[in-house]
Amino acid sequence: MPELPEVETILRGLKPQVVGRRIRSVRVGDQKVLQLTKSDFRDRMRHEIIRKLSRRGKFLIFELDVYYLIFHFGMTGQLTFRDPNRKDSQNFIRHSVTGLQRAVQHAPDQHTHVQIQLDKGTALFYRDIRKFGKIFLIEKQRDLLTGFFERLGLEPFTADYNVGSFLKGLRHSKRSIKSLLLDQSFVAGIGNIYADEALFEAYIHPIRGVQSLRRSEKIALFEAILRVLERGIKYGGTSMRDYVNSDGEKGSNQDNLRVYGRQGDVCYRCQTVIQKMVVSQRGTHFCSSCQLC
DNA sequence: AACCTTCCCTGATGGC
DNA sequence: TGCCATCAGGGAAGGT
Numbered sequence: 001m002p003e004l005p006e007v008e009t010i011l012r013g014l015k016p017q018v019v020g021r022r023i024r025s026v027r028v029g030d031q032k033v034l035q036l037t038k039s040d041f042r043d044r045m046r047h048e049i050i051r052k053l054s055r056r057g058k059f060l061i062f063e064l065d066v067y068y069l070i071f072h073f074g075m076t077g078q079l080t081f082r083d084p085n086r087k088d089s090q091n092f093i094r095h096s097v098t099g100l101q102r103a104v105q106h107a108p109d110q111h112t113h114v115q116i117q118l119d120k121g122t123a124l125f126y127r128d129i130r131k132f133g134k135i136f137l138i139e140k141q142r143d144l145l146t147g148f149f150e151r152l153g154l155e156p157f158t159a160d161y162n163v164g165s166f167l168k169g170l171r172h173s174k175r176s177i178k179s180l181l182l183d184q185s186f187v188a189g190i191g192n193i194y195a196d197e198a199l200f201e202a203y204i205h206p207i208r209g210v211q212s213l214r215r216s217e218k219i220a221l222f223e224a225i226l227r228v229l230e231r232g233i234k235y236g237g238t239s240m241r242d243y244v245n246s247d248g249e250k251g252s253n254q255d256n257l258r259v260y261g262r263q264g265d266v267c268y269r270c271q272t273v274i275q276k277m278v279v280s281q282r283g284t285h286f287c288s289s290c291q292l293c
Numbered sequence: 294a295a296c297c298t299t300c301c302c303t304g305a306t307g308g309c
Numbered sequence: 310t311g312c313c314a315t316c317a318g319g320g321a322a323g324g325t
């Protein structure tokens with residue numbers, strides 16, 4: 001489930017590979033992942049050059065000449081780069097369909113919904129098993145990007161994300177803190193995994209009402225969010241199931257998780273058994289001993 | 294307006 | 310072995 005650190009990892013992997021490349025052709029399988037028709041998508045993307053890559057929350061943004069091409073990976077979206085000419089005998093195998101590629105990469109299959117052919121036989125493949133992901137194409141003119149992201153909240157690792165703006169975002173909420181953390185209009189990029197991890201780091205129980213949090217707890221949470229996201233990026237993202245980076249490789253941050261997916265195991269801090277409950281329709285993992293109610 | 298519930302989708306898993 | 314139910318969940322849409 002690509003959250004901020006996973007999208008950031010994909011971005012960093014793709015950037016040196018695709019910037020400056022021209023889109024030669026586009027193939028679309030299931031149109032459901034597109035927010036426009038198959039033919040519009042194909043025709044508009046063709047001959048465009050990829051100028052820049054960036055990220056906002058969980059969205060990956062390709063700046064082309066006329067359009068922004070924007071990906072949201074939903075639960076199981078994967079965006080991988082293929083270069084059949086790439087020489088790297090150490091880690092690559094030769095695949096009959098896709099050429100040289102990482103051994104773990106998927107060849108295009110029934111879940112590969114979009115193939116974007118670039119220069120020199122290279123390509124971007126979008127694969128998405130559950131099809132919760134979405135691909136957008138919006139015009140660059142008239143500052144449509146700002147409107148597209150108008151409902152997104154604070155962007156971690158930018159000046160927007162500071163103690164003042166964070167406390168302000170917490171001021172009027174009557175929800176549980178877990179529920180608010182999942183809301184992209186508060187802080188952009190946090191999903192279920194990093195929400196649970198941040199709450200653990202900050203010693204806060206997920207069902208706590210926002211208004212019950214002391215100032216010191218809010219600040220601890222502010223910092224914990226940065227810490228868990230930073231660690232996620234450092235370890236190439238969390239691969240619980242389907243997440244892979246732009247080379248088709250899994251990340252390793254799942255080995256660093258303190259609570260997510262650890263129900264039944266003991267807390268690293270206090271040896272209490274980690275619990276799992278449902279909050280805001282999401283599996284929520286926590287230590288009932290050191291995350292106080 | 295704010296908050297909550299339902300729905301979309303497929304593969305993995307467990308019970309029988 | 311096969312079959313069915315359950316679960317995973319981001320976010321839009323609908324409901325309260």
